[in-house]
Amino acid sequence: MYKIPGHHHISMITKNASQNNHFYRHVLGLRRVKVTVNQDDPSMYHLFYGDRTGSPGTELSFFEIPAAGKTYRGTNAITRIGLLVPSKDSLHYWKSRFDEYGVYHGEITTYANHPALKFEDPEGLRLVLLVSNGQKAKHWEIWEKSEVPAEQQIQGMGSVEISVRRLDKLASTLKDIFGYTEISRTDDEAIFQSIKGEIFGEIVVKYVDGPSERPGRGSIHHLAIRVKNEEELAFWEEQVRARGFHSSGIVDRFYFKSLYFRESNGILFEIATDGPGFTIDGDVEHLGEKLDLPPNLEKRRTEIEAKLSPIEEN
Template sequence: MIKRHHHISMYTKDLKKNNHFYTEVLGLRRVKVSVNQNDHSMYHVFYGDTLGTAGNDITYFDMPYVADRKPGTNAHHALGLLVKDETVFDYWQERLKKFGFESEKKEYYGRSVLEFRDADTLKLILFSAEGETLPPEWEPWTNNDIDEEYLILGMGPVQINVRDKDKMVDMLTGIFKYDIIEDTREHAILRAHKNRLTGEIIICEREGRIEVQGRGTIHHLAVQTDGADLHGVDEMLKARGYRTTGVIDRYYFESLYFREDNGVMFEIVGPDARGFTADTDESELGKKLDLPPALEEKRDEIESGLTPISDWTDQ
């Protein structure tokens, strides 16, 4: 029922540092600059591959006055990124260090990974994609100083910490038909498709205080349906007792939001999407403020309340 991850959205306190990290350090493309459609006073910036295809988009809401988050449970915890194989970890350790970011090779649920944090303290984990069949539409961004063999390829596993692991497992398997790859007392590994890291979720049972959102918080993980009608998904969720937003037209795609039993937010994206070139030529992606048609008539008002793009980018 679920194809793979679609995107993931976080909070940044310093958009200039955030933009530098994802475009200059990690070498991703700033593929779309828009606004939070629920709060037009803040930018919503997307980083990803050449066209910002599904499963690549790392997005941030610009919140300069947000406090530091207070880590805890019942929250998305870490984002995995895919690279060619483990041999590139040394390159990334050296590159990160050159830009002032420390990293650590470690074992992570039976796999060798490279772990580090971004400019907003979000935990990022590099996973080897060796042996993986990656989506054919993914096109890593090459207009950077990174050799092709070292490029970030797309999103991988996402870790979520919750007080009640089994409730989340039941929801993901019962409604969305995720496969259980591993299930222990303390953690479970689920995948949208058994042999694909591009839809893997690692659920860890953790006691303690609930995380207080702030800088670097993962607001939600978005997953994309594999042909399922969003209105039908909405009905299924409501029948199981979940409160949803109903289907929302974001112009670039349609989606709905809900919180599972631990309070963790998910976004479910429909199978069809216009994509980011719906309103911008490929060569101009990420260079100007793009607004969905419903907000275009408010452009002057919206732009007047935003920091000019030139103030936080190199353009």
């Protein structure tokens, strides 16, 4: 039986690629590992940030939609992203850094039983720093040119929060299809781990009634979970279809292969392979420095570049 080893990436909506680029590179100290386009709509940027190579489990990705309006927060949505930092001392470092850069944040607290510091990006995307206690995405590598010291750098994705009206429906999907372990449960919250004891595959499901979220800038589009290769991806596609969910079928995204499905609350999941990764069309030293296009779009480069506004490298 295959196991899901953790998160692969998570994808959000930004209204302004230049502002987004500044925050995630220069404030959070992540590496921009890929500048490409939405392969289903090449008129918009698709930016990826992560560790030195954009390893699975470290990737934050953004679609730029200049016309994106305000997010109206609600339920049946992915509502917060956890990012791992090495220690409790790191939380104090980041609290001071957020004060320096004018980042909206709370006080040091706990979240899902982890020492934590909640904050928001300039578009209101909700995030939380979590102490990793030595855990980090398996392939995480220090980004030596980061503006954040190596001992304080973000080490990948941790707990991802999903708010839904029907908690038991999502719980069934995670446990019965994908083999997640339920490690705690209250009336309005359940915590699941893809590998028991490991935070980098953790999903926090909250019961929230009310209207569904209306997405906009700073909202989360989907969560991608990891599989090793296409053989495993085909296996999970069979499991998803067997439970009556509609699948996109396997899609070749060039940097990885994946499939998409919505569970019963409407949450969009992607299942994505570890490889081949972002170095398939670029060397490690120069990742993210120019617009990369998959082969099927390369012949349209002139047309695509004409529709994209340059990203300010501030």
